[in-house]
Amino acid sequence: MTELPFASEAGRRRTFAIISHPDAGKTTLTENLLFAAGALRLAGQVRARGQSRRTSSDWMKIERERGISVSSSVMTFEYRDCTVNLLDTPGHEDFSEDTYRTLTAADSAVMVLDAAKGIEPQTLKLFEVCRLRDIPILTFINKMDREARDPLEILEEIADKLALDVVPMQWPAGSGSRFCGVQQIAKNKFLPFVKEQDEVLPSLAMDDPDLVKYLPEEERLELAEALELADGSFAEFSKDSYLEGHLTPVYYGSALRKFGVRELLDALVDLAPPPHAASAKKSDADVQQQPGSAEVSGFVFKVQANMDPNHRDRIAFTRLCSGEFKRGMKLKTTFGKSMTISQPLMFFAQERGIADTAYAGDVIGIPNHGVLRVGDSLSQSGKLQFPGLPNFAPELLRRARPKDPMKAKHLRRALESLAEEGVTQLFKPMIGSDMILGAVGQLQIEVTAERIANEYKLDVLFEPCPYSIARWISASDRAALQAFSDRHKMQMAEDVDGDAVFLAKSAWEINYAQEKFPDISFTATKER
Numbered sequence: 001m002t003e004l005p006f007a008s009e010a011g012r013r014r015t016f017a018i019i020s021h022p023d024a025g026k027t028t029l030t031e032n033l034l035f036a037a038g039a040l041r042l043a044g045q046v047r048a049r050g051q052s053r054r055t056s057s058d059w060m061k062i063e064r065e066r067g068i069s070v071s072s073s074v075m076t077f078e079y080r081d082c083t084v085n086l087l088d089t090p091g092h093e094d095f096s097e098d099t100y101r102t103l104t105a106a107d108s109a110v111m112v113l114d115a116a117k118g119i120e121p122q123t124l125k126l127f128e129v130c131r132l133r134d135i136p137i138l139t140f141i142n143k144m145d146r147e148a149r150d151p152l153e154i155l156e157e158i159a160d161k162l163a164l165d166v167v168p169m170q171w172p173a174g175s176g177s178r179f180c181g182v183q184q185i186a187k188n189k190f191l192p193f194v195k196e197q198d199e200v201l202p203s204l205a206m207d208d209p210d211l212v213k214y215l216p217e218e219e220r221l222e223l224a225e226a227l228e229l230a231d232g233s234f235a236e237f238s239k240d241s242y243l244e245g246h247l248t249p250v251y252y253g254s255a256l257r258k259f260g261v262r263e264l265l266d267a268l269v270d271l272a273p274p275p276h277a278a279s280a281k282k283s284d285a286d287v288q289q290q291p292g293s294a295e296v297s298g299f300v301f302k303v304q305a306n307m308d309p310n311h312r313d314r315i316a317f318t319r320l321c322s323g324e325f326k327r328g329m330k331l332k333t334t335f336g337k338s339m340t341i342s343q344p345l346m347f348f349a350q351e352r353g354i355a356d357t358a359y360a361g362d363v364i365g366i367p368n369h370g371v372l373r374v375g376d377s378l379s380q381s382g383k384l385q386f387p388g389l390p391n392f393a394p395e396l397l398r399r400a401r402p403k404d405p406m407k408a409k410h411l412r413r414a415l416e417s418l419a420e421e422g423v424t425q426l427f428k429p430m431i432g433s434d435m436i437l438g439a440v441g442q443l444q445i446e447v448t449a450e451r452i453a454n455e456y457k458l459d460v461l462f463e464p465c466p467y468s469i470a471r472w473i474s475a476s477d478r479a480a481l482q483a484f485s486d487r488h489k490m491q492m493a494e495d496v497d498g499d500a501v502f503l504a505k506s507a508w509e510i511n512y513a514q515e516k517f518p519d520i521s522f523t524a525t526k527e528r
């Protein structure tokens, strides 16, 4: 098969997500990656302004107030000869579903660990998500300018808890006030860390007479001893094993002090995979959609409403899987919706712009008014369907009520459009006019209330409701489904897509219903 002229473009793409426990330094690292690539003029500038923390990847007020990142976003920048697409994921576990979906759009991940903490429970949960998808992972051990745990101990912990081969590509000399830098193992060079300055120095050969300025004799001996001890404890680096998701190369640094950030970026460009063929269905046949194939295709992995509060726009973040996308192109969903993409957006560190062309691996934002939903596939033929993205059953149900009873209709509309983003769910009981919000955790409820206040100027109260579990129900026999609904009218509801949901007071009640109605399936996830 002859290569199409644009095929090499996809090979230049590196699309990755950063996963970490909150506070491990993901935001700081993001900012300094952008800075190292020249995409931000002054790292820390945005953050330093005003009291609240704000970085380019934080869009929402609540994120700034709490200093957490709750919405995934994308940022595109150029580095060396690559176009890098960085997908930001929320670190908070209440948003792990969002993270899961974002990872479906990433070709690799960077796992950020706090050097004093190692693997925290949340990192483990997110990793499992990567493991499900066999995503290659680079590990960055951050905050070496603070007292860290023993490097050997952390590496063993990663290997044990994550069942991954671990290969240190660097070895740190000390930590905290004694941190001198890292030895680059393969190059046999030393990258010095200078406490007083943020400027990153070039690395030195281990026999360079200047080395002693940065690595005093005592520290050098300690480093040599540690390396000797580590020698033989770890597997040899194998790129194939990394690409298969079985091995993680480990780098060290201090995102805050910009140390080790460029090395991480270089590793991403050198090691991380470009877009691969994506499994899809084309008119019911299984196909592998190659990034370089002629047909333009992609899927929506995130929808965000009200990014610009002045316009009630909704952006469908679409990961392209193949072809050469051109502005103005007509794309179709498998549900038969057809749209001309006249204003495709690309997101850069400090601005958004119009994408005239884009390739596999790129993420374009498609403004629309609720036509596109998470999980939708788009292609020129309208026949390509990428695997659906699951909706997970919420773990927390709350009744929503407007403070001003006259505003019920407005509130319903606001909740519907937020539910269409796919982060929270809205259930409308068959009987009565309640609105029940489903969320994974309390933080999502608070974020929703805050967004409704900010974006819709409405005060909402979320109150306890009698139900604690929601399950989608289905059956091949329509009559059986109808019989079940009729018997449980008070507990039946619809989600935003009109699909039937059973609201239960406890897990016991679900089991009981399942026993009584064996023809009905009760599911905790719904694929779209």
Ligand code: G4P
Residues within 6 Å of the ligand: 020, 021, 022, 023, 024, 025, 026, 027, 028, 029, 047, 053, 067, 068, 069, 091, 142, 143, 144, 145, 146, 253, 254, 255, 256, 257
């Ligand atoms: P997150 O997105 O993963 O939640 O972490 P974030 O970057 O917000 O970093 C969490 C805290 O850790 C911040 O401190 C940040 O400055 C600090 N930090 C990040 N990287 C490093 C590092 O390499 N070394 C050191 N010493 N600290 C680091 P904060 O006090 O919460 O915020 P701020 O007041 O500094 O902005």
